[in-house]
Amino acid sequence: MPGTDSEATAAREASLPARAKIAVTAGRVAAALSQKAGRGSGSVIGGKVALKLDPDLLATLAEHLDVVLVSATNGKTTTTRLIAEALRAAGPVVSNALGANMPAGITAALAGGSDAKFGVIEVDEKYLAGVARDTRPKAIALLNLSRDQLDRAAETRMMAEKWREGLKDTDAVIIANADDPLVTWAASSCRKVVWVAAGQAWKEDAWSCPSCGGVMQRPGDDWFCQDCGFRRPQPHWALQGTHVIDPQRGAWPIQLQLPGRANLANATSSAAVAAVFGVPPQVALQRMQTVTAVAGRYDVVSYLGRDVRLLLAKNPAGWLETFSLIDQPPAPVVLSVNAMDADGTDTSWLWDVDYERLAGHPIFVMGQRKLDLAVRLEVAGLQFQVVDTLEQAVQMAPPGRIEAIANYTAFQQLRKAVAN
């Protein structure tokens, strides 16, 4: 739990109920101890300790904040950051910017929030309903749902069902991606929904109607179920090319420093969220322009005299979006895949990724599961080289900026490797 000592924090903490006060202090002590022991920032541990002492702490801390929750399979960290920047136009913001997105991490982030007006909170999909109950948000952004870590995650439709059940009585305005049938189904039982046509490149988890099981028809950007009539709602907001279209049909250019279609979609949803709090799209979008790398993602680093861009892709939908933003061939590409617990230990998802799209790029494969990747690429008919380290890949790579795409723990390792 970060130790902020501003007067505002002190005043705010003084106003907390006794139990919450003790919990916050205990959490801060635990976090400091954990930090001293070299275990990262200690914020999650601090949050755990604090929540144990006061199970209502999250609710207490959220009470005088205007809270926005952001959940999705992909893009929630970036979108949380974009919304946080946009809302800073209207007041101070507290956010779990580093992606600690389960209740303990969220509690820790809010406890460090001092004088914030807004709480912009990324929430793990599985915890969304509970966090929504505790924090009584004004808005909830639902971006997308797709397969991720199949060895332990629930199926995507079950996740949509959990959202649907858990959010149906919420007073929050739901900002939902109308192009994702699973998200639409989850949101369509809510009272207040703002639909955003944010697009969805990955379609393989929604060929079956989430409502009745019928086969989904998907002509162009539209989708509908012939059997039960469940269909794409009319969007209020839309991403059109590189513009946000607002409900009054105003078109606002998006100028992000973050690359890719997925981030244009994230900016569109973020603009729709900002509007709920009275921040107009032009102001929101202008503020989003200041966001560069998010937790190291999209960071261009200099390594061994070469430019290397670090890209995170954790699941098939994420890889698909990433392929669409990398430099054209012959830009060299490094792929790194691990299968540790945090990645999911089942690598079969590699076969759901269209690696065929990398034709023409010089390709280097590395990571714990480089041989799984090698077979995948061989079957795709691609040329590639297997390497042990990023250093080797960089030394062998032909000229040009190197695009390094990695899944979760492999990405952390790449960051470490280039930090030297």
Next chain:
Amino acid sequence: MSFPTGHPQQYEPQQPAPQQYGRSSRMSDSSLRLVWVYPDLLSTYGDRGNALVVERRARQRGLGVQRIDVRSDQAVPTSGDIYLIGGGEDRPQRLAAERLRNDSGLVRAAENGAIILAVCAGYQILGHEFVNDLGEREPGLGLLDVWTTRGEGARCVGDVLAEVDPRLGLPQLTGFENHQGVTHLGQGVSPFANVQVGRGNGTGDGTEGAWRDTVFGTYLHGPVMARNPAVADMLIKLALDVNALPPADTTWYDALRAERIAATRQPA
């Protein structure tokens, strides 16, 4: 017809016609008809990989391949050479079983001697019955003499090593399993393999999968062909009705197999 995951893939130029090694091929014409059943419902565990590997290994032998991806609102053709069915979650599995029972194309293809390989949820559908997402007994297609109940214990998740039925002449199997079902084998089938590591059918007797004639079921994904190209080759040989195929490079498959077999024997 193509399922919208794919992109046109580039392959090396076709080599000489396949007839040179198929004396009494089952194949109706010179290209292998590879049918992937219901990718919209049963393609959760990288099952597309099995279709890609069979296709790749057939083309490496100079065979033309016609891949037919059949969505669950389309009729299953009866004239395919090889049918692949993948794994899926509980609700899609029920929907797939309902639609396959109504369609009857797969059953008729099987009666004509088609080659079928099904994985996990697909394997259960080939049997007499399984337990569906509503907790009810759902009839399967009865193409394999097996039936599946729901396991009481923990889900079977993890790497698997197994020795294949020696009559099939295949090397050790490596793969990944992730299922709750327990599949019981009747008199009409043999175990596809016996596990050395992993749970396989989950019955506690070490059996993994089931087969008879040209119909195979297994719990292994990974997908199974990526780690066991010999299984893909076996299906191609059955389709051509030959005992051997020209060699095709297995360097990367072999490296992956060695790594996974070692890792499975000695978990970190």
